[in-house]
Amino acid sequence: MKFSFNHDQQQFAAGLREMLEREFTAAHLRGVWESGTGHDPAVWARLADMGVLSMMLPESDGGMGGDFVDTVLLVEELGRAAVPGPVFETMTVGALALRGTTWASGVADGSVAVTAALMGERYVPHTDVAALVLLADHQSVRALETAQLQTESVEGIDHGRRLATLSGTDSGGHFLAVDLNEVIDAGALASAAYLLGLSSRMLAIAGDYARDRRQFGQPIGSFQAVKHLMADALLKVEFARPAVYRAAWSHATGADTRSRDVSMAKALASEAAQKAARSALQVHGAIGYTWECDLQLFMKKAWALMPAWGNASLHRRRVSDAVLGQR
Amino acid sequence: MDLTETPDEQAFRAEARAWLEANVPAEPLPSFDTAEGFELHRQWEAKLYEGRWSAVSWPAEYGGRDADYLKWLIFEEEYWRSGAPGRVSQNGIFLLGPTIIEVGTPEQKARFLPAMARSDEIWAQAWSEPDAGSDMASIRSKGTLSADGSEWILNGQKIWASRAAWADWCFGIFRTDPESSRHKGLTFILMPLDTPGITVRPIAQLDGDTGFAEIFFDDVRVPVENTLGGVGNGWSVAMATAGFERGVSLRSPARFNVAVERLIKLWIRIGDPDDDTMRDAVTDLWMQAEGYRLHTYMTVTKLLEGGHVGSESSLNKIFWSEMDVRAHELALQLLGPDAERMDGAHQRWVDGFLFSLSGPIYAGTNEIQRNIIADRVLNLPRG
Ligand SMILES: Cc1cc2nc3c(=O)[nH]c(=O)nc-3n(C[C@H](O)[C@H](O)[C@H](O)COP(=O)(O)OP(=O)(O)OC[C@H]3O[C@@H](n4cnc5c(N)ncnc54)[C@H](O)[C@@H]3O)c2cc1C
Numbered sequence: 001m002k003f004s005f006n007h008d009q010q011q012f013a014a015g016l017r018e019m020l021e022r023e024f025t026a027a028h029l030r031g032v033w034e035s036g037t038g039h040d041p042a043v044w045a046r047l048a049d050m051g052v053l054s055m056m057l058p059e060s061d062g063g064m065g066g067d068f069v070d071t072v073l074l075v076e077e078l079g080r081a082a083v084p085g086p087v088f089e090t091m092t093v094g095a096l097a098l099r100g101t102t103w104a105s106g107v108a109d110g111s112v113a114v115t116a117a118l119m120g121e122r123y124v125p126h127t128d129v130a131a132l133v134l135l136a137d138h139q140s141v142r143a144l145e146t147a148q149l150q151t152e153s154v155e156g157i158d159h160g161r162r163l164a165t166l167s168g169t170d171s172g173g174h175f176l177a178v179d180l181n182e183v184i185d186a187g188a189l190a191s192a193a194y195l196l197g198l199s200s201r202m203l204a205i206a207g208d209y210a211r212d213r214r215q216f217g218q219p220i221g222s223f224q225a226v227k228h229l230m231a232d233a234l235l236k237v238e239f240a241r242p243a244v245y246r247a248a249w250s251h252a253t254g255a256d257t258r259s260r261d262v263s264m265a266k267a268l269a270s271e272a273a274q275k276a277a278r279s280a281l282q283v284h285g286a287i288g289y290t291w292e293c294d295l296q297l298f299m300k301k302a303w304a305l306m307p308a309w310g311n312a313s314l315h316r317r318r319v320s321d322a323v324l325g326q327r
Numbered sequence: 328m329d330l331t332e333t334p335d336e337q338a339f340r341a342e343a344r345a346w347l348e349a350n351v352p353a354e355p356l357p358s359f360d361t362a363e364g365f366e367l368h369r370q371w372e373a374k375l376y377e378g379r380w381s382a383v384s385w386p387a388e389y390g391g392r393d394a395d396y397l398k399w400l401i402f403e404e405e406y407w408r409s410g411a412p413g414r415v416s417q418n419g420i421f422l423l424g425p426t427i428i429e430v431g432t433p434e435q436k437a438r439f440l441p442a443m444a445r446s447d448e449i450w451a452q453a454w455s456e457p458d459a460g461s462d463m464a465s466i467r468s469k470g471t472l473s474a475d476g477s478e479w480i481l482n483g484q485k486i487w488a489s490r491a492a493w494a495d496w497c498f499g500i501f502r503t504d505p506e507s508s509r510h511k512g513l514t515f516i517l518m519p520l521d522t523p524g525i526t527v528r529p530i531a532q533l534d535g536d537t538g539f540a541e542i543f544f545d546d547v548r549v550p551v552e553n554t555l556g557g558v559g560n561g562w563s564v565a566m567a568t569a570g571f572e573r574g575v576s577l578r579s580p581a582r583f584n585v586a587v588e589r590l591i592k593l594w595i596r597i598g599d600p601d602d603d604t605m606r607d608a609v610t611d612l613w614m615q616a617e618g619y620r621l622h623t624y625m626t627v628t629k630l631l632e633g634g635h636v637g638s639e640s641s642l643n644k645i646f647w648s649e650m651d652v653r654a655h656e657l658a659l660q661l662l663g664p665d666a667e668r669m670d671g672a673h674q675r676w677v678d679g680f681l682f683s684l685s686g687p688i689y690a691g692t693n694e695i696q697r698n699i700i701a702d703r704v705l706n707l708p709r710g
């Protein structure tokens with residue numbers, strides 16, 4: 001029994017974090033928001049170069065041959081930086097569904113971005129960036145080229161995740177030889193890992209502000225109400241963390257409990273992110289309520305991803321069915 | 328990462344399980360907060376010692392098994408699953424014992440550890456005073472050296488000392504430098520509770536039983552050899568002990584997993600299948616207990632890989648204590664009218680509920696833990 005990541009996994013995640021801290025600051029993220037593209041080709045190319053996008057693809061597809069345990073810390077780092085575009089979708093859901101297909105090498109080299117709507121989503125994210133969209137068709141997964149579809153964009157709260165409605169999806173495309181539930185679990189788990197990174201970032205931003213901002217002649221972080229607010233948020237985040245890592249193990253090993261474990265991870269990570277966002281905003285006071293404050297870039301990503309891939313309530317139901325028996 | 332057990336770990340688990348199945352008393356013992364129950368629990372501890380299960384993580388030379396943290400966790404899982412009695416020895420074996428192993432002299436180790444492992448000597452801890460609760464550094468009970476320097480002479484009052492009504496020895500901190508204040512000038516001292524000058528006055532807890540006591544010290548003479556960790560170092564020795572308490576050792580996840588398993592059984596047996604609110608709440612509890620178990624496995628792996636656990640242990644303390652209260656609140660809600668009965672088939676839930684309420688208070692209140700998290704984990708400025 002060993003519940004930790006090996007040296008390579010930790011080093012890779014640390015390298016990714018360093019790269020993102022240097023090359024993808026909040027200012028860059030704001031730039032993407034202002035560009036209206038919901039995507040950053042430069043950071044995407046870097047992720048392809050580093051092998052982040054291809055981590056979960058087999059070597060025969062030009063990938064790194066990793067599993068979810070190798071990938072989960074990377075997704076967390078992408079969340080910490082709130083990297084925009086269909087990044088976790090491509091590297092987990094896309095890699096899993098497209099392995100062995102002609103698209104796989106494009107996922108690995110960064111030329112094929114992938115998005116998905118496998119749970120009957122009304123609004124599909126990232127369709128103007130992704131080359132492929134994966135849709136559920138009964139118990140199968142079908143890949144359609146976004147260029148062949150009619151999309152109508154709708155305005156979303158997170159400008160790093162542009163939304164659209166799709167039509168013309170009833171037929172065409174390619175059926176993929178994958179298990180729908182395994183792919184859905186991959187998306188739910190990846191969104192949970194991403195939320196974990198986002199939550200840590202929001203608490204870090206709030207901590208910086210609480211040390212800096214002074215009222216009544218002292219830093220606001222010295223007030224106990226502020227301390228306890230943040231301690232409670234940290235508690236939620238730190239107890240979601242092992243659930244996310246364990247779900248990665250269950251996914252990687254094809255455990256019988258995979259779906260239950262993924263659902264536990266997504267439920268806890270969604271609730272932790274909600275609490276982190278709310279607490280971080282409160283710590284900021286009015287400045288947190290402005291467009292100018294960078295906190296919003298992270299909060300809005302969290303608000304978008306909490307319901308994505310099933311909200312906490314849906315996943316709690318899946319856990320209760322597994323633990324208490326079907327209703 | 329490998330979340331499966333090694334053959335060695337499996338064998339250890341099987342051995343623990345087999346021994347417990349053969350030895351755990353069929354009927355629950357009376358509460359160890361009663362005179363009779365205390366002695367019966369002492370006998371159970373002696374039996375555990377005979378099987379070499381009383382202090383599994385201690386070195387073999389003192390009666391342990393040199394079990395690493397993981398094996399200790401495995402033992403705890405088997406222990407609580409088996410329905411074995413609560414550990415009347417915990418102040419000694421889980422808190423003081425590891426501290427003596429860390430900072431004690433060879434003579435102290437030889438003198439205290441074997442008797443502790445056998446529960447020939449059961450320990451109470453005496454930190455709190457009437458005017459020094461959360462603010463433990465303000466303690467005033469004092470120790471002065473006798474003229475020949477061979478003895479401490481202790482005066483003052485301690486309170487809320489668990490098990491003290493029937494325990495044999497106690498440990499605590501005393502102000503040995505009268506000029507000192509706060510964390511300085513304190514010394515950690517061990518003494519038998521039947522030393523002349525000590526008066527123990529039992530205090531009935533919320534459930535009416537004698538779970539803790541006041542201890543009065545009136546010119547109590549204790550050999551200086553009973554100083555643990557050096558004169559004036561009492562605070563850091565106490566923090567090491569309290570660290571063990573908050574961290575992994577006081578509350579292993581297993582007891583909460585078992586409580587939650589019981590809650591789930593109760594829900595399946597008497598819950599209203601259409602009550603989705605309750606169903607969700609029970610599911611939340613399951614996730615919390617599971618989350619705590621996983622969190623502990625992560626912590627323990629970190630320790631085994633040479634890492635340290637510092638103030639993060641305050642997160643654990645809040646987590647398990649609030650989870651325990653919530654589990655019992657839910658059980659009582661499920662029990663409906665039976666939750667009001669102090670006798671009968673569900674007594675264990677009602678007793679457990681009362682006990683759970685002390686969790687957020689003892690071992691440093693949860694507000695104090697939040698202060699620690701904010702100051703030392705989140706690095707917020709001190710107030
Ligand atoms: C069942 C039980 C067993 C115990 N066993 C032992 C034992 O064996 N040995 C021993 O020495 N002691 C023991 N204690 C005592 C325990 O350690 C103290 O109760 C605890 O430290 C709190 O001190 P207090 O009761 O004086 O409360 P106080 O310190 O008076 O606190 C009262 C309230 O004020 C809050 N508060 C105080 N200071 C702050 C602050 N700075 N910031 C925010 N809130 C604050 C507290 O959180 C609490 O809510 C036990 C207590 C219980 C309930």
